Amino acid sequence: MNPESFFSKDIKPALQNEPPGEWMPVIPQGCIRLSSGYPDPGLVPVEELKNSVVKLLKEEKDLPLHYIGSKKADGLKGTLQHLMKERRMEIGSDELLITSGACQAIDLIARVLIDDETVVAVESPTYMEALEIFQNYTNRFMTIEIDGNGLRTDLLEEELKERREHGEKLPKVVYTIPTFQNPTGTTMSAERREHLMKLADEYNFLVMEDDAYGEVYFNQDTRPLKSMKRGNDPRVLYIGSLSKVVAPGLRIGWVAADKEFIQTLSWFKKDLDHPFSQASVSQLLHDLEWKEHYSALRKVYREKCSLLLSQLEKHMPESVSWYVPQGGYFVWVQVPGTDTSKLLEKAAAEGVSYVPGKYFFLNQEEGLEYLRLSFSYEGESGIVDGVERLARVIRQQMK
Amino acid sequence: MNPESFFSKDIKPALQNEPPGEWMPVIPQGCIRLSSGYPDPGLVPVEELKNSVVKLLKEEKDLPLHYIGSKKADGLKGTLQHLMKERRMEIGSDELLITSGACQAIDLIARVLIDDETVVAVESPTYMEALEIFQNYTNRFMTIEIDGNGLRTDLLEEELKERREHGEKLPKVVYTIPTFQNPTGTTMSAERREHLMKLADEYNFLVMEDDAYGEVYFNQDTRPLKSMKRGNDPRVLYIGSLSKVVAPGLRIGWVAADKEFIQTLSWFKKDLDHPFSQASVSQLLHDLEWKEHYSALRKVYREKCSLLLSQLEKHMPESVSWYVPQGGYFVWVQVPGTDTSKLLEKAAAEGVSYVPGKYFFLNQEEGLEYLRLSFSYEGESGIVDGVERLARVIRQQMK
Structure with missing residues (x-):
């Protein structure tokens, strides 16, 4: 019995694509997760x-x-x-x-x-x-x-x-x-x-x-x-x-x-x-x-974003650039000349993860030089150390 | 702007059918719900x-x-x-x-x-x-x-x-x-x-x-x-x-x-x-x-089913028949010569609900004489009174 022979004709074109979830990085134990678009654990109302x-x-x-x-x-x-x-x-x-x-x-x-x-x-x-x-x-x-x-x-x-x-x-x-x-x-x-x-x-x-x-x-x-x-x-x-x-x-x-x-x-x-x-x-x-909860979390994310941005300023090579967000969870970083999906393994080995830019593009080639950082999940030290590690990997790569 | 003009061609044939949920009876407040395929409230582990x-x-x-x-x-x-x-x-x-x-x-x-x-x-x-x-x-x-x-x-x-x-x-x-x-x-x-x-x-x-x-x-x-x-x-x-x-x-x-x-x-x-x-x-x-929970609930449903069946025996006209289940939540009742979907309004007015048989058939005509009773949700008195009320409505209908 061949399962595929039973598939609907309507799903067959979709199955030609990459399977969903390919973007999700494999994160080693203890790695700083600048990849995760998760809320701050301290803000989850447990x-x-x-x-x-x-x-x-x-x-x-x-x-x-x-x-x-x-x-x-x-x-x-x-x-x-x-x-x-x-x-x-x-x-x-x-x-x-x-x-x-x-x-x-x-x-x-x-x-x-x-x-x-x-x-x-x-x-x-x-x-x-x-x-x-x-x-x-x-x-x-x-x-x-x-x-x-x-x-x-x-x-x-x-x-x-x-x-x-x-x-x-x-x-x-x-x-x-x-x-x-x-x-x-x-x-x-x-x-x-x-x-x-x-x-x-x-x-x-x-x-x-x-x-x-x-x-x-x-x-x-x-x-x-x-x-x-x-x-x-x-x-x-x-x-x-x-x-x-x-x-x-x-x-x-x-x-x-x-x-x-x-x-x-x-x-x-x-x-x-x-x-x-x-x-x-x-x-x-x-x-x-919820009004108080929402204003509290806005403050936390504002501060974490600001910390991440200041760390980027401090550690990243001149050629690396990013947008300054007014809200949300993410900072989008351009690393000219670097294939960020290839760099990820090295970054993970150094203990920091991100999501490679290519997954956000239909034509993945267009996203090779980009990566997405989340400031939402990690705490202060995670953000500080994470950016430092990432900058180190990028600098090595650029050598 | 006409929403329908934006619909996918793939869903248009489906939209020719009866909308989902038509089978769900309108149940007046206080009505005995022999329609509900819900678990017994006492068995829900709150x-x-x-x-x-x-x-x-x-x-x-x-x-x-x-x-x-x-x-x-x-x-x-x-x-x-x-x-x-x-x-x-x-x-x-x-x-x-x-x-x-x-x-x-x-x-x-x-x-x-x-x-x-x-x-x-x-x-x-x-x-x-x-x-x-x-x-x-x-x-x-x-x-x-x-x-x-x-x-x-x-x-x-x-x-x-x-x-x-x-x-x-x-x-x-x-x-x-x-x-x-x-x-x-x-x-x-x-x-x-x-x-x-x-x-x-x-x-x-x-x-x-x-x-x-x-x-x-x-x-x-x-x-x-x-x-x-x-x-x-x-x-x-x-x-x-x-x-x-x-x-x-x-x-x-x-x-x-x-x-x-x-x-x-x-x-x-x-x-x-x-x-x-x-x-x-x-x-x-x-x-x-869960083993104990499962055996406890089996006993409860066995007894409730048995009660419902004995009430059907006691109150229903000779011509009404049903299968005797060995498990599950339902008893399927045939009421010869009666359109159960039309009868439902009278039954609900008498304070008892069921699901008319026609909704369980692709060709609804085939199900007119049937109805589904659940013994799962109601307690003893609900089952006893519910069947009595239903039998009364059915007898009146058959006159």
């Missing part, structure tokens, strides 16, 4: 969650452990609507679907929108998991450069114009992480945001706004694309996540979109609801006083 | 889960709240392997994938195997959620009757022969719930199990064995199909679930299959792992002494 679960199960007993019936699980939606309202998004309860993290949100949207004829426009570089997901559905992409002010909407417009003139297929959807982008840490300027949404109307495409990092600002909130047209732009499918502000292991993300999209996403969401997880998080957000 | 979560977070702290890194979350796989071994299945760790309940397992398998040209063979009647899922991928089905000894493999063979003779497409996969079937409660006999697997070899199809109820036997364990060929028949994709023996709200299911299938299922599983839920359940199964 004690609070414990207390919330105890409270939840005392109050609701078996209810959050059935398929449906927990008021607290149901209440999470209202809390998420409230969180969005604080950021000027006005979302109705039939315009919101809770998912298992942002990844499931991206996958469900892809399932509903993308077939093998669909053109998807993505930032270059962009979130590697999103690339993996989209490539499960299509191999037709438009890649648009990112710079210090986010997506180059001028290049997007050029490409759209050209495609229209040549009668080529236009993209159905643009996937963007406009705020504190993964991996570059850059943020799309207000002008470009306006421009992007004008193009969306003109060329009739949708915008998937992945806002996983939006709440992790250092000084100032950035208005989400979703909030632009009277607080609820119908062209934007907004993706939220609690992974970076509460904890990824609880798997809470969501989509906010036109209710017809939401109905259709629900149609294909076949893991059902996750009442225990949703009710626990609902209770936690209630008990935690 | 206190134990609370203690396990407290213990887990004390021991592992933030680890089960990240993407990966929790030994306990990782340990769940070993526990599931062990549970399977007790039922004579020998499954390697690369042959097992944890999913969010059986539903996600079915959906992932469908995603990997089924395209719009695939013929899927299903029992008739069968689990309505599985029908909903399969119909998202194909509209080509073979339906094979169920009787008191499970799937009529003689009819399956006839149909296969006929298709082969006429050069018609053969099924790629047979979906079966061989043990304590949902909705009929019947169990496939040992002879038919042998016959089914012989046909699978002869006609080169796979078997999806949904064993969600296998552990809920009243007197005697039934050997899963998966266990037949030296404890691991490669033609069987086995689906397990903790929903019926621990709690559905924790969303723990799994697939055991050839490792090439498992790799490919993982490829398309895009909600990532659920470390908090998995680690909590892992800790719970460890603390709970």
Whole structure:
């Protein structure tokens, strides 16, 4: 019996790609993990969650452990609507679907929108998991450069114009992480945001706004694309996540979109609801006083980012450069003339890890000179020692 | 902007079907729920889960709240392997994938195997959620009757022969719930199990064995199909679930299959792992002494089933009939000459609910006279009063 002979014809093109997860570096024991986009362990509300679960199960007993019936699980939606309202998004309860993290949100949207004829426009570089997901559905992409002010909407417009003139297929959807982008840490300027949404109307495409990092600002909130047209732009499918502000292991993300999209996403969401997880998080957000939690974590990440940047300044060779982020988890570093995927083994041997840049590009060749550093997970000494070790490896390489 | 105009061509045929969840009855407050396939509230280990979560977070702290890194979350796989071994299945760790309940397992398998040209063979009647899922991928089905000894493999063979003779497409996969079937409660006999697997070899199809109820036997364990060929028949994709023996709200299911299938299922599983839920359940199964828990619950369900059956005997008109199950959650009732979907409103007004039979059939006309009762959720008085009320409504209808 040959398993492959039973595969659906629809998945066969996807299986030509690199398997998912190839980007994940093998990290030796004790290695400093500048690769991990994990929250700071000290900011994960372990004690609070414990207390919330105890409270939840005392109050609701078996209810959050059935398929449906927990008021607290149901209440999470209202809390998420409230969180969005604080950021000027006005979302109705039939315009919101809770998912298992942002990844499931991206996958469900892809399932509903993308077939093998669909053109998807993505930032270059962009979130590697999103690339993996989209490539499960299509191999037709438009890649648009990112710079210090986010997506180059001028290049997007050029490409759209050209495609229209040549009668080529236009993209159905643009996937963007406009705020504190993964991996570059850059943020799309207000002008470009306006421009992007004008193009969306003109060329009739949708915008998937992945806002996983939006709440992790250092000084100032950035208005989400979703909030632009009277607080609820119908062209934007907004993706939220609690992974970076509460904890990824609880798997809470969501989509906010036109209710017809939401109905259709629900149609294909076949893991059902996750009442225990949703009710626990609902209770936690209630008990935690999330506003204080969020401001505390903004301060921590601001300081850690600032430390990482100062260490880069101190240790890196002149030719190495990076963007200065205003929020998020990442610093994107260019190491001219160096293949960072080859360098990784040496770095790991020296006790520091990162994610090689190539995984964030559809055309991996374009990313060889880059690497992504996370300041989120490691503590002060990890950041200090990690950058020092990395700089040492880079200097040796450059010799 | 018209959302529908952005939908993938691949989902459009599915959207012609009835939306998922139509089967779920509207249940008035205070209604006796003989419709709910939920575990008995008294068997849901609320206190134990609370203690396990407290213990887990004390021991592992933030680890089960990240993407990966929790030994306990990782340990769940070993526990599931062990549970399977007790039922004579020998499954390697690369042959097992944890999913969010059986539903996600079915959906992932469908995603990997089924395209719009695939013929899927299903029992008739069968689990309505599985029908909903399969119909998202194909509209080509073979339906094979169920009787008191499970799937009529003689009819399956006839149909296969006929298709082969006429050069018609053969099924790629047979979906079966061989043990304590949902909705009929019947169990496939040992002879038919042998016959089914012989046909699978002869006609080169796979078997999806949904064993969600296998552990809920009243007197005697039934050997899963998966266990037949030296404890691991490669033609069987086995689906397990903790929903019926621990709690559905924790969303723990799994697939055991050839490792090439498992790799490919993982490829398309895009909600990532659920470390908090998995680690909590892992800790719970460890603390709970699951063997004792399982035998205690078998006794409870045996007694509740027996009570329901005696009430049916006592109150139902002569012409009403049902199968006597040896395990599981359900009793399948035939009410000749009555459209049970129309009767439901009256029953609900009298304070009792059930699931109308038609939702368990692809051709809903075939199920009009049937209804599914659950003895799992309600207590003694609910079962007694519920059947009495239902019998009253049925007698009035028959007048």
